[in-house]
């Protein structure tokens with residue numbers, strides 16, 4: 001069985017699955033339950049000057065049958081006193097010496113950061129995570145994303161923290177920036193041991209048409225909140241990749257966060273450069289026990305690939321992402337339909353006809369081409385191979401798994417990227433590719 005243990009910047013944990021700093025990581029009670037369920041690490045709900053929360057606090061994007069495809073919240077950091085949180089960290093650490101407990105911290109002045117660092121260390125925390133990401137409430141007080149959006153301020157504050165750091169320091173980054181790379185570079189320059197990302201994304205999920213007030217509703221008003229859950233995973237993966245592939249961030253360990261609900265989501269983050277992952281929304285939705293599937297699934301996958309440890313997977317996909325200008329213009333793939341699986345729903349036909357390239361015809365079962373038209377019945381979709389541009393849309397809308405499969409078509413042409421094409425044109429070695437009619 002593959003070894004799932006990780007060592008993130010000196011923080012050891014029996015598996016890569018950590019509970020993210022959020023409501024599931026608020027108390028010692030939850031910490032015991034999380035570790036008993038199988039989580040490897042626990043990033044405590046952000047400790048700071050205790051705040052007062054509003055009621056209500058959450059809103060969500062539901063997609064069809066799927067509840068909470070995206071979750072929005074206007075909650076702040078811990079409403080419990082720092083002494084309570086640090087005392088409970090100490091108790092939990094005593095009981096779970098081989099699991100990772102990370103104190104998430106947020107404060108303001110240099111002295112206060114020094115004080116928090118000392119208290120986190122005295123409590124026995126394995127590391128700290130600096131919350132530079134909270135996009136509501138705390139940023140109006142000069143903390144959270146107000147810090148994370150300004151690389152100079154990040155560098156200054158991480159510098160203060162490192163003066164007092166005796167345990168590893170993770171800097172949690174905000175996605176509410178044009179590029180996350182300057183923030184990661186600033187954290188690295190200042191001596192941070194690792195970064196984690198993403199925190200939540202600025203968002204408003206919906207308006208209640210009776211009150212004309214967006215959700216969540218607070219006495220007739222609302223405010224923008226932080227968005228997370230499955231809907232944000234692609235954004236998080238892209239930001240993770242930007243840091244993992246940045247030469248100036250080389251060697252900076254990354255804890256991946258954002259929309260992770262199962263082992264495959266976690267594997268995506270690890271393949272794109274994360275050492276481990278953190279989970280919030282999926283626990284809020286389904287509870288701590290989801291970690292069982294995560295551990296079993298990841299372990300089975302690693303075994304099936306002959307990988308001895310989770311570290312063997314780390315970063316394998318990083319170099320597979322390049323700039324658009326390097327992609328091969330002479331590569332071609334087209335859609336093919338497995339008629340044994342097709343249920344004649346014609347969704348592929350409609351999608352390609354109205355939303356793509358009119359490369360699917362509807363034919364009668366006896367092979368007679370009936371041409372385009374809205375006649376569902378028993379007509380069969382047929383890919384017009386010469387017209388298909390291989391955009392993937394039909395395969396994406398098809399409701400039957402593996403019914404539409406994209407296949408390579410040999411073109412007999414050599415690799416040619418946009419960059420090479422431009423160079424060839426400039427040197428007069430290539431003729432312009434004719435535009436589509």
Ligand SMILES: Cc1cc2nc3c(=O)[nH]c(=O)nc-3n(C[C@H](O)[C@H](O)[C@H](O)COP(=O)(O)O)c2cc1C
Pocket residue numbers: 020021022023045046071072073075076077078104131133134172198199200226227228229230232257258259260278279280281282
């Ligand atoms: C209700 C709620 C409260 C949160 N509180 C904190 C917090 O105190 N500190 C922090 O660093 N992140 C906080 N987060 C952000 C999460 O730790 C995490 O970065 C984000 O939810 C993305 O992960 P997910 O998609 O698995 O939920 C909070 C998220 C939610 C939903």
Ligand code: SF4
Pocket residue numbers: 334335351352356357358359360383384387388389390391392393394395
């Ligand atoms: S891959 Fe795109 S162009 Fe080709 S048949 Fe499907 S939807 Fe049409």
Ligand code: SF4
Pocket residue numbers: 337341342343344345346347348349381397398399400403404
């Ligand atoms: S979407 Fe899939 S199942 Fe539906 S007609 Fe097209 S190939 Fe068949």
